[in-house]
Amino acid sequence: MSQAAKQDANEPTRTGLSRGALKRAVLDNLFYVMGRFPEVASASDRYSAVAYTVRDRLLERWIRTARYYKERNSRTVCYLSAEYLPGPHLLNNMLNLGITRTAGEVARELGADLAEIRETEEEPGLGNGGLGRLAACYMDSLATLQIPAIGYGIRYEFGIFDQVIVDGWQVEKGDTWLRNGNPWEIPRPKLTFPVGFGGRAEHYTDKHGVIRRRWLPDLMVNGVAYDTPIMGYGVTNGNLLRLWKSEAPESFNFQAFNVGDYYGAVHAKIEAETLSKVLYPNDEPVAGKELRLKQQYFFVSCSLQDMIRLQLRNAGTLDRFHEKYAIQLNDTHPALAIVELMRLLVDEHFMSWEQAWEITRNSCHFTNHTLLPEALETWPVALFERLLPRHLEILYEINRRFLDEVRVHFLNDEERVARMSLIDESDGRKVRMAHLAAVGSRAINGVAELHSSLLKTTIMRDFHDLWPERFHNVTNGVTPRRFMVVSNPPLADLISDTCGHADWIRDMRRLRELEAHADDAGLQGRWREVKTAAKGALSDWLGQHTGFRPDPETLFDVQAKRIHEYKRQHLNLLHIVWLYEHLKQNPNAELTPRTFIFGGKAAPGYFMAKLIIRLIHAIGEVINSDPQVNGFLRVAFMPDFNVKNGQRLYPAADLSEQISLAGKEASGTGNMKFAMNGTLTIGTLDGANIELRDEVGHDNFYLFGMTAEEVQQRQAEGYRPWELYHGDAQLRSAVDLIASGLFSHGDTELFRPITENLIHSDPFMVLADFHAYQERQQEVDRAYRDPNHWTRMSILNTARIGKFSSDRAIAEYAKKIWQIEPAPVELAD
Ligand code: BZD
Structure with a gap:
């Protein structure tokens, strides 16, 4: 097989896009979007023109998916993660569209080189390591398995630092990934939610004479949605990565301005925008960082308000929220979702505590990623109370009811009650986020067999004693699209050639067909050539x-x-x-x-x-x-x-x-x-x-x-x-x-x-x-x-x-944890 034909074999879907049409589109984008003509275009201009061209091609499928999901009112996975490490988008998207070869030819005709264009792309470094990359692999597999999903997170302006080495030492450099713009995202300035901080909670009497509680925050911030399409491989389905950027509400500026406090107005704006400025560059939590807690609450609140908006639009009521949404908490970073969902349902949508708890506990699922005791997240109660006074009240009420359940289950065991409490009273009072996540979730899982079993005997032992049926294992997985086909095209070609098909890219078990050839001298030689290259x-x-x-x-x-x-x-x-x-x-x-x-x-x-x-x-x-x-x-x-x-x-x-x-x-x-x-x-x-x-x-x-x-x-x-x-x-x-x-x-x-x-x-x-x-x-x-x-x-x-x-991992989540079915979207004729 020729190189080009082999590459094609790995790209099953066709857009019917001719070389001429693609070339015209790239030139149009260079001209109309970048304001350049080829002779003066920089590498970054060329990259952007190609990226916009690819993005335009994705949008058709993406919009088709959105419409289909809406009509079908599909159950949707909402993956809540403070981190995503998607890697460069260009080649992955070309692969999913099946246009890598054509795009390479077009680039050549325009006197450019696809490899060089590809090098120009800045990757969104919106995570630290395995946890953030896992979230990206799972988004890839959710789309490929045709499962309706939204990934929610934070659009950090500065992601993980760039590492340079000076005299053998690591030196950190700010990551300015948005410097040249980001062709993959679609800003949604109208899709904005207010998020409060600080202030106090108070009683009031509603119009029916019922005494209720409400929160009067003293700082408001807006979360603005930025959407990135995440396309499946070999399917029409495309999901959504929705990241929130923080902004100051307009009204805030004017208020301060009117009383002549210009400095205060500008300061408040900066404070609001600080929220999504920078990713914390630690792969373990750093004790008591106020901004980190604010970031967590910020993205969780925006995401839940968004889900509630969608549910009200589609169903008119929140009664069946948990049937529509399966929320997955990627470690404890988004665990505040449990308290915030309670607050939204009880305080803002006037639901009874019991019904709200039923919905919350049936919506949320929690994945733990570490057993290291120093890496378990806690927040000082004083800080929590200052930033989220109403949430602390709700947390106390969740805890009170939970500990009553523990007492009934384990008579006369106050030591256990203290161990399980959402509040650690031992060394300054702290909120234990893993306990909150466990109490508020239907399912709790570890990320490998050993880890899941250690979870049950170490940090989550008491919870396992109480609710053994909530514990699961889902061993992690990674996407073969990025880590084989995009990273190592010659290997992918050799495998497809040897197996006689490219179906292994969607069904990795079929790689087993290689086994029969493991001793084949011809394959071995080619295998070594690929590795050596x-x-x-x-x-x-x-x-x-x-x-x-x-x-x-x-x-x-x-x-x-x-x-x-x-x-x-x-x-x-x-x-x-x-x-x-x-x-x-x-x-x-x-x-x-x-x-x-x-x-x-x-x-x-x-x-x-x-x-x-x-x-x-x-x-x-x-x-x-x-x-x-x-x-x-x-x-x-x-x-x-x-x-x-x-x-x-x-x-x-x-x-x-x-x-x-x-x-x-x-x-x-x-x-x-x-x-x-x-x-x-x-x-x-x-x-x-x-x-x-x-x-x-x-x-x-x-x-x-x-x-x-x-x-x-x-x-x-x-x-x-x-x-x-x-x-x-x-x-x-x-x-x-x-x-x-x-x-x-x-x-x-x-x-x-x-x-x-x-x-x-x-x-x-x-x-x-x-x-x-x-x-x-x-x-x-x-x-x-x-x-x-x-x-x-x-x-x-x-x-x-x-x-x-990750396709196997996501299929397991879909079956064991979320109970969700694929919703295949048909390609237009
Ligand atoms: O998660 C990692 C684990 O250490 C790995 O063993 C595991 O494979 C992956 C995916 O499950 N954990 C992280 O990467 N954790 C973080 O990056 C992190 C970031 C912020 C705060 C706490 C942890």
Whole structure:
């Protein structure tokens, strides 16, 4: 098959759009939207003209979908997430429309290059990591599975910072993704909702003489909707990502202006606009940040008001709200939805408490993404009360009724009552958001088998005792459209060619058909060619951006994810240092040449994580400039790991590092993205690794380390890392080499916080797993030297990865959690 024909095979839907029509549209957009002609157009102008052209083509389907859903009054999923990381839209949308090839030809005819145009796109970095990316994968699958859905969130003006590396340190740069405009969004200035803050609650008597309670906020902000179409693959259906931007209400300005308070007017405007200004760049909550609580309430309130508006428009009453909407809370960040929905129903729509609670509890569903106790969200009651006084009253009433239920269920167990309360009274009074989410939801789920079962025995144990039927597992998944077809077209083509169809893109279980060819020398050769080409492309990119171009002939060993101690990038580093020493002492050691590649951002205030980035660079600097080891060992760091850069990494990796301490990584999703691209995993029995290993086969996965149970046991016995340090000469010398100043120009202080922490506390048991890790790595080293064997394992990883498609995950949510059916939209004749 020719390259073009192969690409076509992956694009099942047709728009009937001719090359000529597409070209005309691009030129029109360049002229009428950008105000440019081709000779003077910048790269960004060209990108925008193409993007507007694609967007226009999406709109027809999108509007058709909206009309159909409205007529049908379909049950709708409302995914509430404070974060979304959709990645660049252009290619994904072209794929969904089936116009990639035509668009490439048009670009060429216009003297441009689609690859270059594509590079110009700024991705919306509206999230921190796995949680935000998961939300984007789920939006993709909801549309593809033809399930009516709206993703609600915040339109941050500044998303996650851009990471640059200066002298080996991470430096954060503001993310100005909206600088050149955003062709994918449609502002809806008329779709605006007021959101209040502060003030007080009071009694009043309504016109029927009933005494009621109401909230008199002292600050009002408007939320304005910005819509981005999210199209399905191979279907007409398109859903909606609706993000809220905060603005000051006009009236506010005038009021202040009239009394001559010009400064006050401007200040109030800035305060209102601050709400959606910037994403908090932490992948763990930071205690008590007022603006963060305001952001959460802001987007939750706008979203619920929007749902209520739609329901009133369609049904005229809110009585069956829960039958129309399935609200999914992406972690506790939107958990205020439970209290806000109660307030809207009771205070503003005059519903009885009992009916409102019935509706609320039957609308909401909660996904937990972490077991780390420090990552469980709480808010000081005083702050909560100051910002949301009426909500605190409602929360207290929810709690009062809930704790009565607990008392009836567990007689004479006040300790349990205190443990389960929505208010933590132990250390300053705090609202426990996970408890609120659990009490107000019909279903609670974890994101991998192990995580869901640990949930029931650790942080949610009491809730599981009370309501076992509410607990579920839905193992995470990722979209093969973005992480295979868009990221790695040559691999997608090879798979389609081998299987004789492209149906696997919608039905990933069909990748199993590759298994029959795993030993085929022809396929193996082509498989290696694809991998080597991807490695070459990554090398070129790294060469351009870091000055170091890794040799594509070496094994690419990649760890790319947020930098966090529990993810143990420093375990990887200890192994590298050990290898370095080993090579220096045994210059003739038989070793597979390897390039260790790291990528990931550290939270700006997370000292240890930033020091780990510094250490990666320090070790790289010494190793990469040591000619004695250069043939065998190199270290690279990819700056600014985001969706776009991830797309360069996944196809190029031979080995994926998933080495968190067992019991700490809820699921992980990078593990799935790598394996889809034929990357083998070295990993612990943590999160979804366990299921991944079961799927791909134990022989095709490099397992090491303690189990979650062993970890617990070891900790209960009292973990003493200094004994391991003193007892293992290789481990000791690796730690000592870092402490010696070899990697820091003689400075013995710089990395002391890392080495001391490992020896004296080692909360993530790096030392305990070191030995097992090192042994497994030696096996990897040997296995890679047998290309046929390695390639076979690589093919089998891809062939057996089907379970980890987000389509499977969304189908499970639809059935087990939401009870919702697809609503296929027909394509126009
Ligand atoms: O969610 C991650 C988990 O750590 C992963 O194990 C899991 O695979 C993914 C998806 O389920 N959690 C996050 O990414 N969390 C955050 O980014 C976050 C952001 C703000 C506040 C708290 C957590």
